[in-house]
Amino acid sequence: MIKTWLVAMIAVILFSGCGKELEEFNKPAEYWYEKMVTAVSNGNLEKADSYFSSLQSEHISSPFLAEATMIMAQAHMAHDEYLLAEHFLNEYIRRYATPEGREYAEFLKVKAKFLALPNPGRDQGLIDETLKGAETFKMNYPYSTYLPQLNTMETQLQLARGVLNENIAQMYERLGKPKGSDYYRSMAPVTWIKPDEIVVANVPWYREMFEGDGSSSWYDFLIPQTRNVISMDDNQSK
Structure with a gap:
């Protein structure tokens, strides 16, 4: 009797669990x-x-989708998941955006790239990509209300690129490659930024141990002091 009762209870739990799962479809x-x-x-x-995937797959023409897509983009951005945020923003622009909504979504795409750069010295390509996106936005929306925020981000990125170029130039100097050093020093970010007026951000000690301060690194003694063929060519051509 007890055995039969246990089997019945297990069956009820299993079927109720399956039924609960079935309720999560066709809503x-x-x-x-x-x-x-x-x-x-x-x-x-x-x-x-x-839940968003269920909404999109079961109700492909729902008026809720436009707002839901933007909510997901902003939610992922708030949680520092910038690639996913950009995915939802691209989807919003492609399928749902009004002219006003498109402007806002394009601004958020630039902002997402900007926020994805907590340590700009580690990703030169993303700095250039973000600056290009900012320039494109300004061309497409010259009277946008988001321009003050965009200009602030652009200024910070230009400063970061200037510091990064100087760090690369110093690295080439330590390697005995003056041509490389001169090339990166000639890449002034913009005319309105004076390289000698840039105040370099303080690097935390736990990062400086591995990354250096831009002028030297703890592993300098590991770099051979001999010049390679390219370095010799650089010196001979100067």
């Missing part, structure tokens, strides 16, 4: 939208992504 668009918003507000972006 109204409002249901998925509300679940997504709740998950975002709770900081559970994995669940939010899942």
Whole structure:
């Protein structure tokens, strides 16, 4: 009797669990939208992504999708997930954006790239890509209300690129390659920035141990002092 009762209870639990899972399909668009918003507000972006996918797959023409896409983009940006934020912004621009919404989404794309650079000295390519995006935005929206914020980001990026170029120039000097050093010093960020007026940011000690301060590194003694063939050619041509 007890054995039969246990089997019955297990069966009820299993079937009720399956039934609960089945209830999570074929729901109204409002249901998925509300679940997504709740998950975002709770900081559970994995669940939010899942609910968004259900909304998009089951209700491909839903008017909720435009706002839901922008919510997901901003949520991922708030959680420092900038590649995912850019994905949702591209989707929003491609499928749902009005002219005003497109301007805002394009601005957020530049901002996402900017925020993805906590240590600009480590990603020269992303600095250039972000600056190019900022310039394109200014060309497309010359009277945008977002220009003050964009100009601030652009200034910081130009300063970061100037410091990075100087660090690379100093590295070439230590390697005995004057041509490389001269090349990077000739790459002035913009005419309105004077390289000698740039105040270099303080590098935390735990990063400076491995990255150096731009002028030298703890591993300098490991770099051979002999000049290679390229270095000799550089000196001979000067």
